[in-house]
Amino acid sequence: KNEVEQSPQNLTAQEGEFITINCSYSVGISALHWLQQHPGGGIVSLFMLSSGKKKHGRLIATINIQEKHSSLHITASHPRDSAVYICAGLLSYNTDKLIFGTGTRLQVFP
Amino acid sequence: DADVTQTPRNRITKTGKRIMLECSQTKGHDRMYWYRQDPGLGLRLIYYSFDVKDINKGEISDGYSVSRQAQAKFSLSLESAIPNQTALYFCATSGGRPYGYTFGSGTRLTVV
Numbered sequence: 001k002n003e004v005e006q007s008p009q010n011l012t013a014q015e016g017e018f019i020t021i022n023c024s025y026s027v028g029i030s031a032l033h034w035l036q037q038h039p040g041g042g043i044v045s046l047f048m049l050s051s052g053k054k055k056h057g058r059l060i061a062t063i064n065i066q067e068k069h070s071s072l073h074i075t076a077s078h079p080r081d082s083a084v085y086i087c088a089g090l091l092s093y094n095t096d097k098l099i100f101g102t103g104t105r106l107q108v109f110p
Numbered sequence: 111d112a113d114v115t116q117t118p119r120n121r122i123t124k125t126g127k128r129i130m131l132e133c134s135q136t137k138g139h140d141r142m143y144w145y146r147q148d149p150g151l152g153l154r155l156i157y158y159s160f161d162v163k164d165i166n167k168g169e170i171s172d173g174y175s176v177s178r179q180a181q182a183k184f185s186l187s188l189e190s191a192i193p194n195q196t197a198l199y200f201c202a203t204s205g206g207r208p209y210g211y212t213f214g215s216g217t218r219l220t221v222v
Contacts, residue, residue, distance in 0.1 A: 041198060042213065043202075045213070048210040086152070093207055096141050097143075097158065098153070098211070099152070100152030
């Protein structure tokens with residue numbers, strides 16, 4: 001069993017739909033990253049959060065430390081949001097080592 | 111220019127060959143990392159470095175070596191490439207809290 005689990009693995013949506021991607025972890029972490037990987041392969045950091053909620057444009061990330069769970073929400077989804085979304089736990093601020101989920105592949109159709 | 115630059119972007123090499131993947135950064139971060147991504151698996155840590163004299167093995171370092179030539183440069187070498195090292199390789203830097211991570215664009219390596 002992976003120490004960082006994401007669900008769903010694949011997600012298809014129509015443009016405009018509200019999207020939720022979930023991440024659960026079983027190890028102690030100092031913070032959690034949400035990353036976006038486009039078809040070309042490059043990875044972009046979307047959020048790093050250790051408590052509560054962060055918002056950037058149409059993206060919202062929340063984390064519940066007690067329940068060891070985080071969610072990434074996309075409001076008013078658009079085809080350009082199509083990508084793989086990866087959550088990664090920061091094991092320690094001393095090392096900044098990350099432990100990764102396997103990703104959620106999102107396709108948004110017009 | 112990208113903050114973290116990886117070269118080459120794509121490489122096909124033969125089994126047994128030595129190959130070097132290069133990474134340079136303009137973020138001014140001390141911490142640099144090499145990760146490997148395989149289909150269906152999360153990224154896994156190969157090596158990481160906190161400065162030129164501080165190199166550490168990650169969870170899958172066997173078959174790999176690294177060199178931190180300067181604060182800005184961190185190279186990954188496969189001494190004798192084998193087909194199961196075919197993967198997408200990422201270099202990343204970290205500025206620590208609250209700056210987070212910056213990833214390179216990746217190097218797609220195929221060993222035939």
